[in-house]
Amino acid sequence: xxxxxxxxxxxxxxxxxxxxxxxxxxxxxxxxxxxxxxxxxxxxxxxxxxxxxxxxxxxxxxxxxxxxxxxxxxxxxxxxxxxxxxxxxxxxxxxxxxxxxx
Amino acid sequence: xxxxxxxxxxxxxxxxxxxxxxxxxxxxxxxxxxxxxxxxxxxxxxxxxxxxxxxxxxxxxxxxxxxxxxxxxxxxxxxxxxxxxxxxxxxxxxxxxxxxxxxxxxxxxxxxxxxxxxxxxxxxxxxxxxxxxxxxxxxxxxxxxxxxxxxxxxxxxxxxxxxxxxx
Numbered sequence: 001x002x003x004x005x006x007x008x009x010x011x012x013x014x015x016x017x018x019x020x021x022x023x024x025x026x027x028x029x030x031x032x033x034x035x036x037x038x039x040x041x042x043x044x045x046x047x048x049x050x051x052x053x054x055x056x057x058x059x060x061x062x063x064x065x066x067x068x069x070x071x072x073x074x075x076x077x078x079x080x081x082x083x084x085x086x087x088x089x090x091x092x093x094x095x096x097x098x099x100x101x102x
Numbered sequence: 103x104x105x106x107x108x109x110x111x112x113x114x115x116x117x118x119x120x121x122x123x124x125x126x127x128x129x130x131x132x133x134x135x136x137x138x139x140x141x142x143x144x145x146x147x148x149x150x151x152x153x154x155x156x157x158x159x160x161x162x163x164x165x166x167x168x169x170x171x172x173x174x175x176x177x178x179x180x181x182x183x184x185x186x187x188x189x190x191x192x193x194x195x196x197x198x199x200x201x202x203x204x205x206x207x208x209x210x211x212x213x214x215x216x217x218x219x220x221x222x223x224x225x226x227x228x229x230x231x232x233x234x235x236x237x238x239x240x241x242x243x244x245x246x247x248x249x250x251x252x253x254x255x256x257x258x259x260x261x262x263x264x265x266x267x268x269x
Binding site for chain 2: 003004005006007008009010011012014015016017018019020021022023024025026027029031032034035036038039042045046049050052053054056058059061062064065066068069070071072073074075076077079080081082083084086087092
């Protein structure tokens with residue numbers, strides 16, 4: 001493992017974050033937008049874990065676990081909102097939801 | 103050497119499955135790609151000596167969260183949207199990709215300052231449940247940990263209140 005540069009996991013984490021961000025900004029399906037947010041959170045987690053390995057301290061692992069807890073809470077509430085949305089408007093396409101457009 | 107090759111393979115798998123998540127038409131295909139991505143990431147965590155995080159990744163993400171996603175997708179009986187790029191929202195895709203590209207360039211530029219190799223050796227107990235548990239419960243992270251449990255309870259109650267037809 002000592003032949004690997006630190007910027008390989010860090011670059012991968014940046015790539016995951018950017019891919020997730022592109023998904024959030026371009027996709028119309030609310031479920032896929034939520035999945036892209038999970039992707040962004042995982043990118044951050046990878047950076048935490050890689051830097052924890054580099055600094056020989058498990059504090060980064062604890063932050064990664066906290067991020068997972070927050071992601072679980074976010075997924076539960078987000079999916080409940082999507083079910084509610086589908087019940088009222090029979091769609092999960094974000095472009096069709098323009099109630100607040102004025 | 104072998105471990106390095108394995109690391110690159112897992113990194114490549116993560117990248118490909120992540121790209122697949124944001125380009126699939128049907129939500130169920132995206133969800134399955136996301137599960138693959140989580141498993142590859144879990145392997146990377148294990149190789150970075152984060153054993154407990156790797157196990158939690160599989161249990162919480164690939165287990166709990168993705169089951170919830172797939173359950174909702176099947177409950178709503180969704181069909182794929184009309185494709186990734188529609189003529190009417192090509193400007194939006196362009197703007198989104200440009201913004202993401204801008205942020206990505208910024209992050210990568212900042213990262214090129216990092217040239218260190220990964221630290222060669224870790225102590226045998228680094229990242230085990232014992233060490234992580236001692237750090238959580240024996241230090242300043244105890245209060246945030248308990249607050250996280252309150253957050254999860256609130257989220258659970260909130261999800262039930264939101265999704266239930268009538269209370």
